[in-house]
Amino acid sequence: MVSRIGKEIELSPVEMASRYSSRALYNLAAGSPDPSTIPVGEIMNSYDRVLSDLGPRALGYPGAGGQESLVKEIENFLPFLGLSIRKGERLVVTSGAQHAIELIAKYLLENEVVVAENPTFVETLTPMKLRSSVVLPVSLDERGMSVDELESLTRTVKVSIVYIIPNCHNPAGVTTCLERRKRLAELAEERNFYILEDDPYRPISTGVPPPVKSFDNNGRVIYVSTFSKILAPGLRIGFILANQEVAEKLALLEQNDFSTSTINQYVVADLLKRGVIQGRTEQLSSHYGRKMKILVESLRENRLDDFNPPSCGFFLLLNLHKDADSVFHTALTKGLLFVPAGPFFLRGGETYARLSVAVAQEEHIVKGVRVLKEVLSQD
Amino acid sequence: MVSRIGKEIELSPVEMASRYSSRALYNLAAGSPDPSTIPVGEIMNSYDRVLSDLGPRALGYPGAGGQESLVKEIENFLPFLGLSIRKGERLVVTSGAQHAIELIAKYLLENEVVVAENPTFVETLTPMKLRSSVVLPVSLDERGMSVDELESLTRTVKVSIVYIIPNCHNPAGVTTCLERRKRLAELAEERNFYILEDDPYRPISTGVPPPVKSFDNNGRVIYVSTFSKILAPGLRIGFILANQEVAEKLALLEQNDFSTSTINQYVVADLLKRGVIQGRTEQLSSHYGRKMKILVESLRENRLDDFNPPSCGFFLLLNLHKDADSVFHTALTKGLLFVPAGPFFLRGGETYARLSVAVAQEEHIVKGVRVLKEVLSQD
Incomplete structure (x- = not known):
């Protein structure tokens, strides 16, 4: 059992x-x-500020989807990542990127086909692997994911999710080039699959190409980010940007774990508001x-x-x-x-x-x- | 899809x-x-203390299963709940009770039969309901779950999990009596099902009978508790006490969400150590x-x-x-x-x-x- x-x-x-x-x-x-x-000092001051200003309100249940004030601050933060919320899109706050990917896998997958870069980050792949029929590899080279190889593959296989770590790849260190990003976004529309764009390193990098999500005209890219690398992993705060339908269901699924600390959401909102993170x-x-x-x-x-x-x-x-x-x-x-x-x-x-x-x-x-x-x- | x-x-x-x-x-x-x-004041002081004492260590990744110092403090806290860790048992720290139940359902259920009190708490039932073939009701009266009715049911149906909220029931307010608790623990052994004992209100109650878990001689009771009611829900810290095999797998499953804030674990450990929570x-x-x-x-x-x-x-x-x-x-x-x-x-x-x-x-x-x-x- x-x-x-x-x-x-x-x-x-x-x-x-x-x-x-x-x-x-x-x-x-x-x-x-x-x-x-x-x-550490900035974070300590932020906890003090949040608890002084909000008192017990900072310590209540989080609700599903994210605290309003954090959602608003992340909206303002998106241009910093080369993104914005378009019509028909929504943000969902999560307990870091790993939790985001677990939610997405839980929502979308039930024995479907997943494609991932070979190699890929084993911990984020696992929630998808455990719910898919098979994970098919596409090659990774010095210019990132081989989108040509993916295209060939999608001619014979019905793919549900293509998982990509576009920047400063884990474990391979490479960054997918601009041209491949554009082609990948097109292909998702042509072949009707979701792209799961896992982008934890963008906030600590300069000069990387715009997100695949920025070339997405049809809600096929689900974008995952986190404050773990730019601020601190111990707060467990990340987010998803996705089309309204997907995002609303992911927010509902958060009712099943309610795992995203309320006070930590306020702390990240406070530090975003003060520009500490962006700086x-x-x-x-x-x-x-x-x-x-x-x-x-x-x-x-x-x-x-x-x-x-x-x-x-x-x-x-x-x-x-x-x-x-x-x-x-x-x-x-x-x-x-x-x-x-x-x-x-x-x-x-x-x-x-x-x-x-x-x-x-x-x-x-x-x-x-x-x-x-x-x-x-x-x- | x-x-x-x-x-x-x-x-x-x-x-x-x-x-x-x-x-x-x-x-x-x-x-x-x-x-x-x-x-609020105690919690604010605790964040200050933890960050001053541990610095960036309090803000790293949480790891799966729980921070060692918190696990140790919860071990010391168990007698306060009428429990202790017996041989072959283990604690797993979670992001509150809801996350605990999501992990347990994810681990155990794939179209099995679940039994729950009628009525039961809809939010905690949902993770089980979404993964079971059917949820069968047993009656609840002023002395809690009708264990006689459960016994009849298990004569004809192979049940996987019996879900019980033994104390100060949500939504019914009742507490399951001592005699029924003992019989329930026996029945779990006789009929080979797991009891999921969800016990969030014990820490804020006096005079309730010992947990069903305290009558469990064979690792059939998975006990879930939380610091949400006695301390603050916004920290999202709870825990599971279960037999080693189950607990180890639940800890591994936490790799898929890594959702339990590191610093909040240290804050709860600090407040347990100082007796603030127990008091x-x-x-x-x-x-x-x-x-x-x-x-x-x-x-x-x-x-x-x-x-x-x-x-x-x-x-x-x-x-x-x-x-x-x-x-x-x-x-x-x-x-x-x-x-x-x-x-x-x-x-x-x-x-x-x-x-x-x-x-x-x-x-x-x-x-x-x-x-x-x-x-x-x-x-």
């Missing part, structure tokens, strides 16, 4: 790696924002850019060069040309933690490592790469 | 009523704790008891006496002997808001109203009942 979801759920490789984090000298595994960048992009983009540059240079210096250079975000996907799981275990004994990337792939991938610059300090990135080189040079 | 859950989800009558709350002079609808009882029961129990006494007396004075007198909690279920929906609309024009209780029933119930003393002030309870009498006396 267990559901299919109950039977098939597994420990994610990211959670698995995080259990080893206390043993890591060089943590190139974590996908959390750098603790040094989290504006962080440049700083964060250069902070992570600097660390990524060090990672790329260290890898090249050590002749570990089978990767696409990431344009932004936290992650780089390195082909180790050896079994990543066994490298992982040896590396761990020398203090290096990374995520073996096999589970991110729908096919292949056993020799890949996801390296992250998110939490590691600059000298630890350099040292971590040396350890990796050392481990790979053994036997 | 919409799932069964997507197709069947509806606006809950509680959410519906809450949309009218700004028009209510006498709010006998809300199930939120009385704002005057929420310890509130007496005061809250008498606060709501006093208001319930006024409601009961007002109803009797107005000869509205077809109800079971509630022993604790927020709710009283009144038979209006008229269609509750049309009474609802007329009452609203006179400033009275209640919840028509039809949707809480699996069969019948069209003439019932759920009256709540949660947020209403004492004089508003009296006036609200007068309005109700007036509306019922018309035509």
Whole structure:
């Protein structure tokens, strides 16, 4: 007496790696924002302000769909992401992007066909995988998702959702180019599928192309964003922008979990209103850019060069040309933690490592790469 | 291309009523704790303490299953609820009780048979209803769930989950007696079903019998609790106590939503550690008891006496002997808001109203009942 979801759920490789984090000298595994960048003081002041101003109102039940004041602030924030609410669209506040994707999968999927980039982020794919008949891979290269390959696929298969991480891909680090975004939005109309655009890294990146959602004329793109990277993941606040029909149902589905903290919604609304969140992009983009540059240079210096250079975000996907799981275990004994990337792939991938610059300090990135080189040079 | 859950989800009558709350002079609808009882100052100090002490650590990703420090504090809190962790059991922190029930339904149900009290709380039933083949009602009387009726039922039907709200029932106000609790726990073993014991009101009640879970020798009871009533619903922190196998899977399922705010977990842990939460029961129990006494007396004075007198909690279920929906609309024009209780029933119930003393002030309870009498006396 267990559901299919109950039977098939597994420990994610990211959670698995995080259990080893206390043993890591060089943590190139974590996908959390750098603790040094989290504006603890601003957040503390905001809790004080919200509780002083609203009192018990900030601590009541959240209601489904999101607090009105936060919805309004996110509406004002959308242009900052290259978006706006068009006629027939609506916002839904969620407990972060992961919760958003769980809601979307729950609403749309019941043994349909899902398409995802190969590789893709295993944790966000899981809610879709557990509710679909099959997840079909399309290739990812240095210019992002291969939309040509997707087009071929849709000639023979009726696809329900195409899942894309357009910017600073997790785990591959790449960004889908402008031309492919436009073509993808067209294809969704032609072939009548939904695009689930998962865009957590845009707020900490500069110079990425406009969202696929901005080319969507027919409500086929469901856009997911989060304040986890630009502000703090521990608040668990994200949102969905979707056509009215979908958005209203997703808001109703929130009655089944009511999981989005009321006070945290007010805190994010307060920090948006004061421009604190919007003001962080440049700083964060250069902070992570600097660390990524060090990672790329260290890898090249050590002749570990089978990767696409990431344009932004936290992650780089390195082909180790050896079994990543066994490298992982040896590396761990020398203090290096990374995520073996096999589970991110729908096919292949056993020799890949996801390296992250998110939490590691600059000298630890350099040292971590040396350890990796050392481990790979053994036997 | 919409799932069964997507197709069947509806606006809950509680959410519906809450949309009218700004028009209510006498709010006998809300199930939120009385704002005057929420310890805003204590919570504000706790956010300050947690952020000062832990800094960015309080704002990272939550991980699945719950923060270690909160799990430890809840373990210490269990005896306060008449419980303890036995061998082979485990706690899982959730985003409140509603999220807990969504996780449990997701894990266990795929077209199985669910049994619930008639009436039961519609919002918590929904996650089960949307994933079961059928929900079968068993009667509820002044001593709670009719376990005899359940026993008869299980002779002919293979039941997967029996859902019970043992204390201060929502919407019926009654408490299941000791004898029936013991028999229910035995029956779960004999007939091999799970009991989902949803117990949000115990922390604000005195003198209720021990949990069904305390009579569970074989891991058949999944116990759900929350800090929403005793502390504040806006934090969205609750928990599940279940056998190891179930609890571990529920924790894994949290990877699919990661919805439980990290900092709010630390705040609840901090307030548990300081005894702030434990110290509130007496005061809250008498606060709501006093208001319930006024409601009961007002109803009797107005000869509205077809109800079971509630022993604790927020709710009283009144038979209006008229269609509750049309009474609802007329009452609203006179400033009275209640919840028509039809949707809480699996069969019948069209003439019932759920009256709540949660947020209403004492004089508003009296006036609200007068309005109700007036509306019922018309035509």
